[in-house]
Amino acid sequence: MSAERTAPARPPAGRPHGGPMGSMGMPGEKSSNFRASGARFLRELRPERVRMIVIVVLGVASVVLAVVGPKLLGNATNVLFEGIVGKVVGQIPGVTTQEQAEAALRADGQDQWADMLSGMDVVPGAGVDFDRLGQILLVVVLVYVGSFLFGWAQGRMTAGVVQRSVLRLRADVEAKLHRVPLSYLDKQARGELLSRVTNDIDNVAQTLQQTLSQVITSVLTVVGVLAMMFWISPLLAFVALVTVPLSMLVAALIAKRSKPRFIDQWAHTGSLNAHIEEMFTGHTLVTVFGRQAQAQQVFDERNEQLYDASYRAQFISGTIQPSLGFLSNLNYVIVAVVGGLRVASGTMSLGDVQAFIQYSRQFTQPITQIASMANLLQSGVASVERVFELLDAPEQEPDPQPAERLALPVRGRVAFEHVAFSYAPDEPLIEDLSLTAHPGETIAIVGPTGAGKTTLVNLLMRFYEVDGGRITLDGVDVRRLTRDDLRSRMGMVLQDTWLIGGTIEENIAYGVDGATHEQVVAAAEATYVDRFVRTLPDGYATVIDDEGSGVSAGEKQLLTIARAFLADPTILILDEATSSVDTRTELLVQKAMNALRVGRTSFVIAHRLSTIRDASSILVMEHGSIVEQGTHDELLAADGAYARLYQSQFAAAATEDV
Structure with missing residues (x-):
């Protein structure tokens, strides 16, 4: 629609548009409920619940095998170490059994060695049992290969779940955009809206991909490793758990501080995108009016705000991993010292200590991973919350059920009966407006x-x-x-041309499914498009982008007129359709429009009054009311508002000629 529509006042530049939903994305203006948003998104995964169960089962299998591995390696270490010790004690004279070796060591005053030997299964003089060692190592290899295969299958299935879920989310957003009223879109900065549809959904996909299987695996690993730790040594398990509450406290404190920073980050991302989209769309005007410096200044300010918010969010959340890494190393030292003392006392084997140290690493690593994923989760939930705000936007009134059907053929009689309307409740625009357009009439609207x-x-x-x-x-x-x-009966040509990326033929046929090449050419010939299309190297197969690069402004307008001509509507709406056409082309287009209007009810919004002299009726509007109505000659004779408009244009034209 043209810019003349009376709409609520726009907010100052540099901020997203106003209105009830206009503050979306602005930092600090709305508290975010991360728990509710996260839970809501998990509900969006319900269609994938069977696959999610399979993912969990695969994760369990992978984790169980991975958890068994260190214990098996500990057994291999025991076989190797006990073989070496057995070879050594076999050199003691008269010793043939482990009990004799222990007794001999105690008799020699080496009680600590005897205690350590008591915790082993040693055959003096036997040496290392390489057959048993080889069998254990083979089992270890098979276990780790199995763990890898299960983990690979889990990752592949997770990728499918994530992409299908995001596919549905994109489809929901696309469908939502077709259900929201025009009033909602009018109040949104396009760049901000596009940021929600693209950047935020992409961030949700990235967050899910990087965290979904990892969270499942990490939780299962914590449970499995904890069970193995208590099985090997309850004492060491309690020692290892001492740092867990501290780790969780540190992670929670850091996550709490990073949460508002991620809200700021994505809000500033939307604000920056809105400015970039606006400046690129109006690049020509920005250049013509010399506003590059001001545009660059706004860009620099918003870019700096985004940098600052992103830096703070990433820096704060980034301290989680080194902080928990320090606590993990502290836990490792404690376990190593206590484990060494228990090996020396003979209450644990060296292999069990080795396995326990590995388990302690495996135990703290997933906790660290979960904590380090907090920044991703915070960012992802912040994005999904912005998407949900769009999905929760008010929708246009649903179509009636059952709906009425127009009697065929549709004649095109349009009547406004005591119509009232306002964009804002306290600012009435149209009050008690009535008019009737009979079939085949051309109603011109000026003002x-x-x-x-x-x-x-x-x-x-x-x-x-x-x-x-x-x-x-x-x-x-x-x-x-x-x-x-209703809209299938109407054709529209706007002041602002809108084309799709594709061929010229596809643009003309946009409003008619299955239009043939002959029909497209006929419409192009009737609207004087054919003459310039045939001068192009590829003719109707010439590819243009959505900005219409390669054709002039007047030619773009002619393409939209040809599109309306091909649609063959019952009601035709022309909103300053010839505003971008030169004077000579305007005469040709006017002839085409006259032919197009035959037999159709037409509404023509015009500022150039010379184009509507032959209208059946001309409505003169002021402040939402019809102040005059009649033919061109009747309104000139009345010497009222229309006459003043006409004379002002004539005087301006005469002045320009002078």
């Missing part, structure tokens, strides 16, 4: 900027809903029709 001209067609197409009165099409209240049914 100063902000008079409500575009609002009128917005209401007709149900982009906004009337506050009072009703609008009918062939006697049927448009609110009793589905929006698709």
